Amino acid sequence: MRFSRLFAPTKKESPADAEIPSHKLLIRGGFIRKVASGLYDILPLGTKVILKIEKVVREEMNRAGAQEVILPIMHPSELWLESGRWNVYGKEMIKFKDRHERDYALGPTAEEVITDLVRREVKSYKELPLNLYQIGRKFRDEIRPRFGLMRAREFIMKDAYSFHATDEDAEREYWNMYETYCRIFKRLGLEFKAVLADTGEIGGSFSHEFMVLADTGEGKLVYCKECGYSASTEKASQLRPALPESREKEFKEIEEVYTPGVKRIEEVSEFLGIPKENIAKLLIYIADGKPLALLIRGDREVEETKLKSVLKVKELRLATQEEIEELTGQPKGFLSPLGLKVPLYADYSLIPMVNFVVGGGKKDYHLKNANWGRDFQVKEFVDVSEFTGGEACPECGAPLEFKRGIEVGHIFKLGTKYSEAMGATFVDEEGVERPMVMGCYGIGITRVMAAAVEQRYDENGIIWPSEIAPFEVIVIPTNVKKEEIRALSEEIYGKLKEEGIDTLIDDRNARPGFKFKDADLIGIPIQVIVGKGAPGGIVEVKVRRSGERFEVRASELLGKVKELLKEV
């Protein structure tokens, strides 16, 4: 490709509405342009990157035994009504009617459509297992699209669905996909972690998220350096703390203290001179319409995904001020676990606590030296606090590390949730009709592009891994008006292309500094600079990632480039 003909409108300045590096650089580099909130044009450079990511994904999925299909983007409502998700997925789905007033949605995911296909066509255990995937557009009407491609309303996803005769076989395929995903992300040149995850809206029995490590990631994870345990903070579990043996002996007499206007944990801590670790806060939740109270150590936060999962509820929210007063008869800000009429749960963090502070149950009062078991009873101790790093590993006890990441892949063992709801059954060896066991496996292709940038950039621009770089090599003649330079550049360009190396030549009549800036910005891994050394057949090679540069004879260039491409 010739830069003079390439549609890659690069910019010196970042757009005003971009916040994170990947968004800024993809726009500055001419990879993408915004059309509207959460909607993007992907320009030639971006498209090349996307196609290269897809190529890796295709190769590895095919290798793993999956087969590619193309399913409709437009989904009839009947299928979603059958699975029960038409309303559950609700606001996230872009819904519309056709000319006959029939309801449709733009697919946010394709369990329904694929299950429908398979139930119609597969009848026998002999046709199983089956793993089908597609790479296509998905639509999710996000509450708040943000960060460019990171959370867009329309995006490209690889989604695979597998169907099995037995649970064991579904599990085997799950781990097959796990391995495949590891290979894919490794080939893409990304630093990632596979973490235990919550199954969320999709449902199913267990799942892993694949996170690309980056500080700007919306996902949070913890992992153990010692034993390799890793989990999303929405899933990470902790050991139940041991109960101190002589706990009762330490109990002091409960005491009411006057704390006018002191409500928040920080204020209580400061006012009473008691650390937050020895204060318990009480929260009132409404879970699937029923109220409950939760006590948690003052310095800890509730991980609501974990709470939902423990309670096995779909909807969870904090009670409103009015509800709190109605349910407890106590004023907000001074809630006490004593004499509560709603079921009282407590986080594990409460277990070792003794003589702690709680709300006084009336305005402007708190209680000191409260103790569970003596002053009030806990229905159940649950593990629902949010991890922030430093907690003990549930496998080996070593302190966990905390990282942020971008979720680029997610695999689920679904079980029979969809096959039962939609009647996807087969006849087994004994002639018994049974629901298929399913799994599903997604990779956010457009998000991978953003995540790759988020992980690899510097002040000059993007640093693509060679496997997904829009071009592997850029040849930069410093001055196209000088014949030796122009001719040698063209010769090198021709030769690299002949060797199957994806090469761009910057044949624009521009000053060298200008070209260097563009080459760095768009992040091509290897730059071949043809300048002063041209008459003697010497060119300069610059490695984008390391900044390393060296001179090489034009005749030896090819071998050197091939070698470097393997490393970067």
Place this chain on the structure above:
RNA sequence: CGGGGCGUGGCGCAGCCUGGUUAGCGCGCUUGGUUCGGGACCAAGAGGUCGGGGGUUCAAAUCCCCCCGCCCCGACCA
């Protein structure tokens, strides 16, 4: 959905508070010339319904009302 901010040539911004010539600046773009190893310089040019609508006024980018779009935070902390 709640809160905050923004909307002025393609891009980034100033002007608005305190209304008043012809709406500026940098980048980019066009033409000519000089340059040519880290986003050159000189000269001449093109390009604007000041997001949209309504109102106040002799006069509105500027003040008031409504609407639209975009961005950020939140939609948990009792």
